[in-house]
Amino acid sequence: MCSVGGPPDFDFEMGQVEKYKCKDCGDEFKGIGKNPSCPKCASEKVEPLK
Ligand SMILES: [Zn+2]
Incomplete structure (x- = not known):
């Protein structure tokens, strides 16, 4: 079955x-x-937390 347009x-x-x-x-x-x-200020200066 090849469905097109599916999610x-x-x-x-x-x-x-x-x-x-x-x-x-x-x-x-x-x-x-x-x-x-950052979702708040859209900054890309983010660091991962462990
Ligand atoms: Zn921020």
């Missing part, structure tokens, strides 16, 4: 969700991907 098959178990902290406003958030940006 993409997201694999959430494969996506690494990590906690980041914004260096500009200090907000802590969960980001996915290599270069997440």
Whole structure:
């Protein structure tokens, strides 16, 4: 069966969700991907939290 137009098959178990902290406003958030940006101030100066 080849269905076209279906939703993409997201694999959430494969996506690494990590906690980041914004260096500009200090907000802590969960980001996915290599270069997440702060949801508060849109800064890209974030560092991963462990
Ligand atoms: Zn920020």
